[in-house]
Amino acid sequence: MKEHALLFGRDRSLIGVLTESGNASSHGENSLTGVLLLSSGLDHHVGPNRIYVKLARLLSEMGFVVLRFSFSGIGDSGPRRDKLPADKSVIDETQQAMDCLERMRGVKKFVLMGLCSGAGAAFLVAAHDQRVRGAVLINAPVPKTPGTELAPQHTYYWRRALFNLQSWKRFLYRESDYQGIWKSLNFKIKKLIWPGYIENTEYALIIRELREFLQSIRKNNVQLFFINTDEAGGEHYLHEFMPGEYTSLKNSGIICSILLKGADHVIRPLAAQSRLLELISNWMAEKF
């Protein structure tokens, strides 16, 4: 296994580490698959608890060429000089990383991985770039477009709070967000009795956009692997807001998902870290 520090991108301001096996790829030159680990939130390219380093080393031993890098303004990478919004810049910078691996190692197909906002970025790029063949989305965030976010409380109440003793205690002790609960209940009832209700709410735009993303993912046969540490992640919003499309993709095997138990959002327990590596390596071995 070899690791190389990389300075790349149009402005040569993005910084990352390339990890690859010392031998030629076990997959053969023509089918070389690159893996990009996208930085999450404000964490740099070692990932929370250094988990990206472990993951990169493991995948490189399996024959993948792995690049983990920090988005502009994060970690070692310099800031952008333009005013491109974050949801556009992550696409642009991930594409620059793919271009870099294509030039350096001739890699033409990619699997993107990320945790939290890194997963959000991976999903966006997967819907926009045909070189992407798969994405591992760890605790993917609630989908959003500028100005609109699928209301987080809807899925939270039905999937988590309803079954949580602490939430019920807070409810009884008047510590809950009753307005939020009412809004969610109201939304749920209307959704049940009024087909097409969502298309008449403020979520119409984002639902339309997500639908296009999912169509693109289906068309390009991009394999998605959702790993969630709870029942209220981005994947569950896809299920809640577009059950038809979601179920269809799940049935066709394009979407796989698993609940990683005993872990917090950034996977601090060591046992959960080991389990995460095992899950990802198994999925990669099966799909690529």
Place this chain on the structure above:
Amino acid sequence: MQTKIHDTVDVRDEVVPFYFGTSPQRLYGCHHPPQASRGKSSAVVLCPAIGQEYNQSHRVIYQLAVLLSRAGFHVLRFDYFGCGDSEGEFEQGSIVQWTKDIHTAVGEIQVRSGQPRVYLIGLRMGATLAMQAAVDCCHVKGICLWEPVLCGNRYLQELAESHLVFLDEWRHKIKQTRGTGEGSPEEFTGYPLTYEMRREMEAINTDHIKLSSGIRLLAVTNYDELGCVSDLDRIKEINPHAKIQVIPDQTKVWKEFYRRLTPHKTLRHIVKWIDNLQA
């Protein structure tokens, strides 16, 4: 010559990432070449914290490197063996190894910058390691200790408390996981702590570290509580030439960085101190 410290982002800050040292213990570093028109006749090595504190303070160390390079210094940020982007696994690291890594980093920046004089700036455990490294490194001309770990036992206690806070916050999902004996690593908020590492940390006591009077020494704390200052005063008892500075600023920059602001006052003070040593 003193240099104006720029903290705007108008300047194009050059960062050169690279690996150095010998395999299988190569270290990852980032060289920030001097941005000011007239470079200084010395270089700076930044010694980061370890474990979760490393992750949380990474950006602050980056910002410090940028300010120093804008002031005209060659700066090397680097990761210890088994930490960050460097080779090895965290549990393979040790206090002895990480202290050696500082020596390796000093040698590297001397070659890259052509400057024989080096200053060390360390945060938390990085400060303690820098102090230990400086004892037998004749090229180090000054050290800044930012919230150093003065007592290993207390540091371990703080790690354990952080881990308990984490377990308490996530108690609905995570059962307490603790090692029980030799060979069984404990874990503290995402990182393993081996039995050997614990033994080494327990032995840390900066009261026994006496530096040559030729090495300028600044100890910085962001707490103004009496206990913190009196702890740092112990450094002064052993090293009378040391300067102790309390800078009211963002505290605990190594914790939950997304909840904290950049400690600008502290960063500027450190840069100014080193700049003055050059003047």
